[in-house]
Amino acid sequence: MEDGKIVDLYLERNESAIKETAEKYGSKLKKLSNSIVKDLETAKECENDTYLKAWNSIPPNEPKTYFYEYLARITRNLSLNFCRSKNALKRSAYICELSKEMEECLPSVDDTQCKIDDKALSDILNSFLKSLKEEKRNIFIKRYWYLNSVSEISKNMNISESKIKTTLCRTREELKSYLIKEGYTL
Amino acid sequence: MNGNDFLDKMSLISPELVQGAELKTKPRKSKIWLKAGSIAACIVLAAAVGFTANKKLNPVKVENSIAKDILSTDNQSIAVYDPETESETDNIIVTETDGIAVQVTDGLPPDSAVGNVCIPTFFVYDSRLYQLHSAQTTAWSADYEFTEWQASEECLDKDLGIYPVPGKSAEEEIMSNRGGVTYFYKCIYNKKITFKGVDYALINDMKDEDKGQYSGEVDGLKIYDCLSDENKIIVDVSAVINSKNTDSDGIYFSAVKAN
Numbered sequence: 270m271e272d273g274k275i276v277d278l279y280l281e282r283n284e285s286a287i288k289e290t291a292e293k294y295g296s297k298l299k300k301l302s303n304s305i306v307k308d309l310e311t312a313k314e315c316e317n318d319t320y321l322k323a324w325n326s327i328p329p330n331e332p333k334t335y336f337y338e339y340l341a342r343i344t345r346n347l348s349l350n351f352c353r354s355k356n357a358l359k360r361s362a363y364i365c366e367l368s369k370e371m372e373e374c375l376p377s378v379d380d381t382q383c384k385i386d387d388k389a390l391s392d393i394l395n396s397f398l399k400s401l402k403e404e405k406r407n408i409f410i411k412r413y414w415y416l417n418s419v420s421e422i423s424k425n426m427n428i429s430e431s432k433i434k435t436t437l438c439r440t441r442e443e444l445k446s447y448l449i450k451e452g453y454t455l
Numbered sequence: 456m457n458g459n460d461f462l463d464k465m466s467l468i469s470p471e472l473v474q475g476a477e478l479k480t481k482p483r484k485s486k487i488w489l490k491a492g493s494i495a496a497c498i499v500l501a502a503a504v505g506f507t508a509n510k511k512l513n514p515v516k517v518e519n520s521i522a523k524d525i526l527s528t529d530n531q532s533i534a535v536y537d538p539e540t541e542s543e544t545d546n547i548i549v550t551e552t553d554g555i556a557v558q559v560t561d562g563l564p565p566d567s568a569v570g571n572v573c574i575p576t577f578f579v580y581d582s583r584l585y586q587l588h589s590a591q592t593t594a595w596s597a598d599y600e601f602t603e604w605q606a607s608e609e610c611l612d613k614d615l616g617i618y619p620v621p622g623k624s625a626e627e628e629i630m631s632n633r634g635g636v637t638y639f640y641k642c643i644y645n646k647k648i649t650f651k652g653v654d655y656a657l658i659n660d661m662k663d664e665d666k667g668q669y670s671g672e673v674d675g676l677k678i679y680d681c682l683s684d685e686n687k688i689i690v691d692v693s694a695v696i697n698s699k700n701t702d703s704d705g706i707y708f709s710a711v712k713a714n
Contacts, residue, residue, distance in 0.1 A: 338470030
């Protein structure tokens with residue numbers, strides 16, 4: 270079934286929407302979650318929670334043209350939250366590593382509320398990523414959106430791990446400069 | 456905002472870009488050649504740059520010359536020309552190919568050999584000197600953004616991007632672009648050959664027009680007389696090099712006599 274029609278089922282509050290979603294994207298979402306949490310049972314839980322969140326958020330949202338990405342974003346956030354929970358210490362260490370890398374992009378690090386809203390940050394991030402060469406952009410997204418390890422990216426893209434690390438490091442520096450240039454403040 | 460928050464905010468990346476990253480994966484290449492190609496290209500590129508700087512980009516002709524020696528080490532088999540008429544710089548050999556070109560040969564460690572006999576090596580063509588290729592450089596440079604398959608950034612502390620040549624396998628030819636200059640690396644088979652008690656070094660690929668009478672076999676390589684130069688022999692290396700070129704019944708290299 271086409272994405273638009275599945276979203277229509279959600280909008281009509283038709284429960285078959287979940288069945289259709291699971292049939293079309295269930296395995297992809299589980300795979301995505303498993304790549305983050307590294308535990309199949311937890312990945313299944315995240316997948317199911319994704320359907321629930323989608324059910325609760327459509328409407329008002331109508332992600333007809335980006336339905337999978339919408340679901341994947343929910344799955345990613347659920348999986349990330351699981352990793353940060355107390356009973357997932359091993360994965361938590363990995364997320365800490367990624368968080369530390371992300372800190373390098375920030376002009377200043379603070380626990381106070383961010384002054385920039387999500388829309389503005391989204392615009393800055395997307396405009397920055399679009400300015401990058403395709404390969405560089407994909408490496409960055411695989412690392413910080415899909416939360417892939419360096420070795421996974423290396424295998425997937427057939428590029429040496431040292432190059433991946435160098436590219437990520439440079440991209441983080443460039444993002445930091447970009448954020449400063451765009452007036453990003455906390 | 457801290458790193459944790461910022462990691463969460465990555466979910467704000469546009470779905471279009473996220474999808475693009477998921478879909479883009481690169482085709483796998485033969486691992487040995489990927490590695491071998493990168494290493495060899497790094498070595499010869501460094502040598503070529505050094506040489507061209509040294510020679511102020513003046514090409515040198517060495518056609519029909521006789522190698523004065525063949526240096527053989529565990530890793531290399533290199534023909535060295537007489538410096539009076541030819542040019543040599545350490546392990547660099549310069550020759551003319553189809554006009555003006557720079558040829559640099561260098562070997563790879565034995566564990567990079569294929570089938571225990573092949574020591575891959577590469578001719579290097581500097582696009583500033585090699586006019587035949589330079590006309591195509593612009594188009595190829597535009598292409599390689601999308602076909603890049605390997606770059607050894609840390610090699611020799613320089614950023615070396617190594618790219619495939621459209622329509623060619625990595626085993627045949629690769630290229631690199633440095634400072635606006637495109638270098639083409641044409642893979643050859645470089646090996647010292649002892650035939651009928653005489654040492655020869657493979658130096659150049661060639662068409663079969665000069666191929667004379669079949670005169671024997673060494674290590675599975677068929678040897679022919681060279682019609683245009685009695686000091687050379689023609690070696691068919693098709694047994695150890697795969698080529699997509701089907702115009703000819705073999706892959707022929709000329710080999711020069713060593714004194």
